[in-house]
Amino acid sequence: RKEVEQDPGPFNVPEGATVAFNCTYSNSASQSFFWYRQDCRKEPKLLMSVYSSGNEDGRFTAQLNRASQYISLLIRDSKLSDSATYLCVVTFLYIPTFGRGTSLIVHP
């Protein structure tokens, strides 16, 4: 079983739609969690941290479920510019493990 698993997609959604991604992790002692965004041929960029209490930033909401060992990212009112690959990152002892990413395509 991979340490961090994501559905690679692609998720193909119309503008304005709500879309959600999940990411599961295998190490129950993992300490911190993040979502990164990576545009085509660009470096990953930190999107947001993920907490058990939830974290909202505008149209983006991230959630952590420690009991079930998954994190989620919800994007509301999708924009064309949201098209990218979303990487889940799980950290243990300061060492991060990246998921393969979920591809999102928002179309007009």
Added chain:
Amino acid sequence: SAVISQKPSRDICQRGTSLTIQCQVDSQVTMMFWYRQQPGQSLTLIATANQGSEATYESGFVIDKFPISRPNLTFSTLTVSNMSPEDSSIYLCSVRRVGSPYEQYFGPGTRLTVT
């Protein structure tokens, strides 16, 4: 966030040669890392660059193949030695800032093609 630059941004190299990639950060950072990302794959950690001492390598990566230097808190180099086509990949420098022990920031990457 930290401003990170990498040189070169891309290169095409012949089999058997070596390439050194530089990473420069605009502020002091606590940790510097080198990653590899092959097409359609996630990021794979090569090693943690330690200031003034030998890098800490992940399983599957060795110093002879990927020597790393970090002479100060803002600069590091990764050398890809004796290259083969399997080394074709994007190599990314990543840092953590003082006061942010978990958040990581990435350089723009070096796109390497080995022929």
